[in-house]
Amino acid sequence: MSQQSDTPSTRRSRRRRTSRRSRVHWGRLVVIALIVLAVAAVAGTSGAIVGVSRTLPKLDDMTKTRLGQNTVLYDRRGHTIAVLHGAVNRVVVRSDQIPQVMKDATVAIEDRRFYEHHGVDFAGIARALYQDVRAGHVVEGASTITQQYVKNAYLSDAQTLTRKLREAVLAWQLEDRWSKDKILSQYLNTAYYGSGAYGVQAASQTYFHKPVWQLTLPQAALLAALPKFPSEYSPVSDPGVIRQRRDEVLDNMAEQGYISADRAASAKAKKIVVYDKPLATKKNRAAYFVDYVTRKLVDRYGARETFEGGLKVYTTLDMRMQTDGIDALKGTLPAGPSGALVSIDPTNGFIRTMVSSTDWKTFQYNLTWQSKRQPGSTMKMFALVAAVEAGANPASTFYVSHPLHIYLGAGAVPPYWDVWTFEHSTGQKRINLVQGTLASDNTVYAQLALDLGPQKIVDVAHKMGVTSPLDPVPSIVLGSEVVNPLEMADAYATLASGGIRHRPQAIERVVFPHGRVDRTKVKGVRVLSPGVAYVVTKILEQNTYVGTAAGMRSYYSGPAAGKTGTTDQSVDAWFDGYNLRLATAVWMGYHQGEISMPGVQGATYCVPIFGKYYAAVFSGMAVPGFTQPAIMPIWKPWNGKYSKLSPSPSPSPSPSPSKSSKNSPHPQPTKTVTAKPTTSPTPSKTPTPTHTPTPTGSPKP
Helix, strand or coil: CCCCCHHHHHHHHHHHHHHHHHHHHHHHHHHHHHHHHHHHHHCCCCCHHHHHHHHCCCCCHCCCCCCEEEEEEECCCCCEEEEEEECCCEECCCCHHHHHHHHHHHHHHCCCCCCCCCCCCCCCCCCHHHHHHHCCCCCCCCCHHHHHHHHHHHCCCCCHHHHHHHHHHHHHHHHHHCCHHHHHHHHHCCCCCCCEEEHHHHHHHHHHHCCCHHHHHHHHHHHHCCCCCCCCCCCCHHHHHHHHHHHHHHHHHHHHCCCCCCHHHHHHHCCCCCCCCCCCCCCCCCCCHHHHHHHHHHHCCHHHHHHEECCCCEEEHHHHHHHHHHHHHHEEEEEEECEEEEEECCCCCEEEEECCCCCCCCCCCCCCCCCCEECHHHHHHHHHHHHCCCCCCCCCCCECCCCEEECCCCCCCEEEECCHHHHHHHCCCEEHHHHHHHHHCCCHHHHEEEEEEEHHHHHHHHHHHCCCCCCCCCHHHHHCCCCCCHHHHHHHHHCCCCCCCCCCEEEEEEECCCCCECCCCEEEEEECCCCHHHHHHHHHHHHHHCCCCHHHCCCCCCCCCCEEEEHHHHCCCEEEEEEECCCCCEEEEECCCCCCCCCCCCCCHHHHHHHHHHHHHHHCCEEEEEHHHCCCCCCCCCCCCHHHHHCCCCCCCCCCCCCCCCCCCCCCCCCCCCCCCCCCCCCCCCCCCCCCCCCCCCCCC
């Protein structure tokens, strides 16, 4: 391989390159020395220069100050529902989202030689020094936009010679690496504009209720005037001073050639119109859901990341459905009692609606998931599922509908369980589980619970979605234990999905500022066979036509199934219902505690709320019906002890039984009556469906 000869020409070229590098090196040293001398002159202190200059900082060695950014919550369609932030309200935007007029206004008032200097403006330092000496005190600063950004991003606000020197050196280094546009854009994202707004996007939203890319010239000039005095003056409380400052920005822009004099005059003629309150998001309509999501984010990422991490959180909420839920709930409830409604997509567990009739500002307690209430007869569904799983054909499994005085054993407290139903006035008779469900017959289900064993009902409830602890007492079938609406919606969603249970989810994905995406893993677990889910669903579907939920059909005619619930003395009222696309729990009661609602049953208000809500959500949509699966349950002879009883005289229970008590091993049952819808004809006392399950088939519509 040949080697290049060391000719006079190559030696001259090498000397020129070496000389050029030497000049650059010494040039930077001279610049640093000049900075030191200039700062020393302004500060009037030279003793610190020697110590500081020995340890001049390098940009590579600096740790960038973490700048808090707002976290934004979106609904499933990408609409903003809330903004979370800590002490710092900041939304970082890209350079192409900041209008040129905003950049020009900032340069015109903050750093007119921005595009000419290299991070440190020596002419500016000299000018400021002259003005300060002339005035006898500091009247003009000399920090460039680059220096201000370095201070915001890397240094503290300490007014010391050391900090000023470090600021200048780092600004010089930064100009070697970044373009002017990048430096300017980063500065605009870190500057403080007053009223808690950090960054030009937060400022634009705070004062004008619009994104930064929609700013007009007068608005951009006003914002550009704020960083100089963000704490002293406010566009809201000091409009005169701010107008003077805005007009100064416009004059500077005209003088420096960014705009014409005529355009500046036209902009100066515009009135200053700013908002005195931050831009309202949809949090007021989804406040309880926002709180629920916030808790989940804090659990997952910690408080600092949640409130300052600049996360984009795409939630599962559907704001259209949320609005429909609010309208149905608040438009139907009477004065006094509170209500809650929560909906889940059965295909994935995504929470679509979380509504409470209470006001978040005065009552920060989420009734949809924090409350614990007795569910009444909505718990009968779990007993029906357990029976079908055990092979009991609901159409051919009979019990005597009559008042019960059941001996529970010497160790039970109390030893007897008294159960009755308001249907007993028609006489004792045997009815099947289909009829018992449609009539919400307490005595039928009490006997079924004893034949199944309470533990089996607890097991079914837990695997379908109930997460609250449940005591395996006989009265659980009548709703003596406590649950919340969210878990009941989840349990009924398991039926809607054909037996697959999904955990409720409020977050679909989280996008971090640097692009990382955390997606929620959706994993369903089959807990019921499709056939069992279908048999129970078809009975609950009949309940919306000829049972306690028939009032729903006055509002919604599409496919739906569900069960009402009413507790002792009408303290709580429920309706849990679903179709293939949405499962919903509706609760009503007093949030202050157990207060009776005379005359209120699950069908009185909760069923109409559900009907109105589904009519709005599914208006104009074709909702598929419940389809029979290929494999159906195999029926077996049901040999329950109580199912073999025949109608006969029975001691009447006490006319005023004690209230249910969770502390008793065998609490008294909640009194579930046959609800009478107020919006439709009352169903017959013991409605008999036109089609019921057969030993070889299943319920038909």
